[in-house]
Structures are given as C-alpha cells and as structure tokens.
Amino acid sequence: MSDAPLILLAAGGTGGHLFPAEALGVVLMKRGLRVRLVTDSRAMRYSGLFSADMIDVVPSETVRGKSPWALTRTGVILGSGTAKALALMLRRKPAAVIGFGGYPTLPPLFAASALRIPTLIHDANAVMGRANRLLSSRVSAIATSLPGVLDRDPALAAKTTTTGTPMRPAILAAAAVPFAPLQADGPLRLLVVGGSQGARVMADIVPGAIEQLGPALLARLVLTQQVRDEDMARVRAVYDRLKLNCELAPFFTDLPARLAASHLVVSRSGAGTVAELGAIGRPSILVPLPGAIDQDQFANAGVLADAGGAIRMVQNDFTPERLAGEITALATDPAKLTAMADAARTVGRLDAADRLADLVMQVARV
Incomplete structure (x- = not known):
C-alpha cells in the first residue's frame, strides 16, 4: 500500500462533512488507494475510519463577523493554514485532493490548486456552501448530492456530476x-x-x-x-x-x-x-x-x-x-x-460512494 496513490480528503470538523469523507475513504481503500484526512482539530473527536495517524490537522477559521478585526483574523489564520497545507502537499505528494465543505477545506484546496494537483469538491446541500463556492472556480471537478444545484452557472455546471451523498457502512x-x-x-x-x-x-x-x-x-x-x-x-x-x-x-x-x-x-x-x-x-x-x-x-x-x-x-x-x-x-x-x-x-442514493469514487479516480487519473 505504501506505493499506492494517495488521496487526501479535506473536510470540516463536523459529522455532516466528515461522514461522507469517511464513506468515500472506505471505498477508495477497497480499491487499493491510500487515504488521509486533512481537517481542523475538531475532527479528532470523531471515531471511525480515520485514526489519529491518518489525520493531518491544518489551521483554519470560519468567517465569524464582518468587522475589520474579524476579517483580518480569519485571513491571517487561513493564510497560515495555506502555508502549512503547501508544505503538507509537497511532503505527501497526493494524486488528488477532495474537499467536502467547511472552511477547513480552504487551505488544503488552495494549496493543491496552486501546485496544480487535481482537485474535486463535493457539496451535499441543495444550495452550495460558501466555502465550496469560494473554491468552485479553482477545482478540477465538482460533485453534488442533488441535481440542479449549479444549473444557473453554465461554467460550473459543465464540470459538475451528481453523485449523491456517500453513505457510511452503518447507514x-x-x-x-x-x-x-x-x-x-x-x-x-x-x-x-x-x-x-x-x-x-x-x-x-x-x-x-x-x-x-x-x-x-x-x-x-x-x-x-x-x-x-x-x-x-x-x-x-x-x-x-x-x-x-x-x-x-x-x-x-x-x-x-x-x-x-x-x-x-x-x-x-x-x-x-x-x-x-x-x-x-x-x-x-x-x-x-x-x-x-x-x-x-x-x-x-x-x-x-x-x-x-x-x-x-x-x-x-x-x-x-x-x-x-x-x-x-x-x-x-x-x-x-x-x-x-x-x-x-426515493430520494436516497445508496451507490453514491461508488459513484463519487469513480469520479475521484477519473480526476486523479489513477
């Protein structure tokens, strides 16, 4: 496995972001790929696929206000996180970086984009989240859980695939x-x-x-x-x-x-x-x-x-x-x-993890 291509999964530290990442990770590992999680410190509370030695913590911050002080603080932390993520990318050499939303995905996806590493974001909502929207023009491909999310933006719709939300084995x-x-x-x-x-x-x-x-x-x-x-x-x-x-x-x-x-x-x-x-x-x-x-x-x-x-x-x-x-x-x-x-x-998609894994392998060219 040490020579197998590595896929970095970037997700915010809540279950809504981490669980789809975990579900995709399970499928990718079954296909012979290596996976690691890039996230913030909150993710350490969640048990499951990602043990501590499979997690890289990168500084991040949510926009918590519109005051100059709040925006400056957020910018500084995201900048620090992006610098750390750049070093991480150079060290890990992933075949692709996959984002699942939340502000902790910004540093690793910004870094991967700057280094021309293939990137993909998955958005589970009927309305694309703010972090993913910031990344949408930079990434190689977009996956959505629901159809029609980006129909009003032809440039983004052209690189969008509806896969559904990957489900954990327990689901x-x-x-x-x-x-x-x-x-x-x-x-x-x-x-x-x-x-x-x-x-x-x-x-x-x-x-x-x-x-x-x-x-x-x-x-x-x-x-x-x-x-x-x-x-x-x-x-x-x-x-x-x-x-x-x-x-x-x-x-x-x-x-x-x-x-x-x-x-x-x-x-x-x-x-x-x-x-x-x-x-x-x-x-x-x-x-x-x-x-x-x-x-x-x-x-x-x-x-x-x-x-x-x-x-x-x-x-x-x-x-x-x-x-x-x-x-x-x-x-x-x-x-x-x-x-x-x-x-x-009728709304559920039980094959979503496999569909997303197919897209990841296409983007990563593995």
Missing part, C-alpha cells in the same frame, strides 16, 4: 432494515435529534409537545431524544413527571440503527441528515435552521418534503401545539407514515 446497514409499519395499538418510536452540535430548540419545544399528547398515545410513545448537557435536567424533569418511556443523551454513537428503528424523526435538516433519511427511508418532521444566509437547510428539507417523505416546518411554526398536532395526526394514520417512508427512500 448502508440501516438502509437494509425495512420500515416497520406502525401498529394500531403498538409502540410509536419517535427519534428527536438536533444535528452534530445539538439544538436547544428541541429541548424548548419537544417536551411541551409531548405533554399535550393524549393519554393513550403517551402510553404508546417510545422516545429517543438528543439533549445537550446544559438542557438535560429540565427535559428529563418533564419526562419523569409524565413517566415517559424515553432515552436521553447528548450524542448517540449508534444513530443509524436508531434511525432505522424509528417510526418518525424530528430533526434539523442538515445535508447529511436529509441524505441519511432518504437512504434509510424514514418519515420526518424537519425544522430548518433559521437565519442562514443561503437558507440551505430550508432547501434541503424541501427535497424530502416535495417527495412526500417529510413535513417541513419553519422554526416560527415549530410550537408545542403544532408539533403535538402533527405527531397525533400521523399516529392515527399509520398508512401515511408508511407512504412517507416509501417516498423518503
């Missing part, structure tokens, strides 16, 4: 689990998640919604909820008072299996979450993160909602009353839950 295993139709008197398995960093809004709204469910439905409910440490006590107090069958944790390492076991998912609509819901095929109520410049989560949720696999609910409408009403309506209509599961699955 592919969960996708093989068929949806278990809700039985009239059986348990309703509800999963509430808030993304890689959690979401306070879920702690603010979901307990109040659960309180409003009828006694019969409450007795059937089996709830799994991601709750941040700082919100845990107040959320648990509500559920203890209701004597609810529930499991609460800040993070679930076996989230794919929990998705597969669910009748309904309540979540933010990050690109990774939407792709996984499509791959596994589970009904959802999606609450896009408000205030985003590009409204990417709103667009992501629209992909599943338009297919009939999800209910998109903007945060202003995400109230205990509205959520309780939606849960009650779906619980009394098991056929609709099954139809939503089937519709969600």
Whole structure:
C-alpha cells in the first residue's frame, strides 16, 4: 500500500462533512488507494475510519463577523493554514485532493490548486456552501448530492456530476432494515435529534409537545431524544413527571440503527441528515435552521418534503401545539407514515460512494 496513490480528503470538523469523507475513504481503500484526512482539530473527536495517524490537522477559521478585526483574523489564520497545507502537499505528494465543505477545506484546496494537483469538491446541500463556492472556480471537478444545484452557472455546471451523498457502512446497514409499519395499538418510536452540535430548540419545544399528547398515545410513545448537557435536567424533569418511556443523551454513537428503528424523526435538516433519511427511508418532521444566509437547510428539507417523505416546518411554526398536532395526526394514520417512508427512500442514493469514487479516480487519473 505504501506505493499506492494517495488521496487526501479535506473536510470540516463536523459529522455532516466528515461522514461522507469517511464513506468515500472506505471505498477508495477497497480499491487499493491510500487515504488521509486533512481537517481542523475538531475532527479528532470523531471515531471511525480515520485514526489519529491518518489525520493531518491544518489551521483554519470560519468567517465569524464582518468587522475589520474579524476579517483580518480569519485571513491571517487561513493564510497560515495555506502555508502549512503547501508544505503538507509537497511532503505527501497526493494524486488528488477532495474537499467536502467547511472552511477547513480552504487551505488544503488552495494549496493543491496552486501546485496544480487535481482537485474535486463535493457539496451535499441543495444550495452550495460558501466555502465550496469560494473554491468552485479553482477545482478540477465538482460533485453534488442533488441535481440542479449549479444549473444557473453554465461554467460550473459543465464540470459538475451528481453523485449523491456517500453513505457510511452503518447507514448502508440501516438502509437494509425495512420500515416497520406502525401498529394500531403498538409502540410509536419517535427519534428527536438536533444535528452534530445539538439544538436547544428541541429541548424548548419537544417536551411541551409531548405533554399535550393524549393519554393513550403517551402510553404508546417510545422516545429517543438528543439533549445537550446544559438542557438535560429540565427535559428529563418533564419526562419523569409524565413517566415517559424515553432515552436521553447528548450524542448517540449508534444513530443509524436508531434511525432505522424509528417510526418518525424530528430533526434539523442538515445535508447529511436529509441524505441519511432518504437512504434509510424514514418519515420526518424537519425544522430548518433559521437565519442562514443561503437558507440551505430550508432547501434541503424541501427535497424530502416535495417527495412526500417529510413535513417541513419553519422554526416560527415549530410550537408545542403544532408539533403535538402533527405527531397525533400521523399516529392515527399509520398508512401515511408508511407512504412517507416509501417516498423518503426515493430520494436516497445508496451507490453514491461508488459513484463519487469513480469520479475521484477519473480526476486523479489513477
């Protein structure tokens, strides 16, 4: 393997960026290539394919404000990261560098472009992220999870291929689990998640919604909820008072299996979450993160909602009353839950990692 071509995978330090990189890495290694991850220090928290000796940490910084001081600070850190990335490229001599979004991808992709190393970026959102947009004119090729993302820009569309979002082995295993139709008197398995960093809004709204469910439905409910440490006590107090069958944790390492076991998912609509819901095929109520410049989560949720696999609910409408009403309506209509599961699955692309690996090998000429 030491003589095999090396592919550097560059990704921001959150699951939405790292998980597709991991999925691609698995396929590339099966094809006999070497892979390494270039990222920021946050990625060291994630277990999986990339052990510590497979990771190169490069300084990076997100744009956190428009003040001259904030912009200068960001520019200095990105400049330092690019210098370090240039040295890394000269030392590692990769056949190609593949970016998965997030500002930590900027230094390695800038460096690779300057050294004329083949480059590719993958964007999982329905609206291209800002870091990838900064790189889009420089890279050799672009892969998107969804069709039509760059149709309004002919120059970029000409080098764009729709591959889908590469799925980790755990997601592919969960996708093989068929949806278990809700039985009239059986348990309703509800999963509430808030993304890689959690979401306070879920702690603010979901307990109040659960309180409003009828006694019969409450007795059937089996709830799994991601709750941040700082919100845990107040959320648990509500559920203890209701004597609810529930499991609460800040993070679930076996989230794919929990998705597969669910009748309904309540979540933010990050690109990774939407792709996984499509791959596994589970009904959802999606609450896009408000205030985003590009409204990417709103667009992501629209992909599943338009297919009939999800209910998109903007945060202003995400109230205990509205959520309780939606849960009650779906619980009394098991056929609709099954139809939503089937519709969600039409959005999923289980062969995305192989499709992206084909494109990477084409770009790298290996």
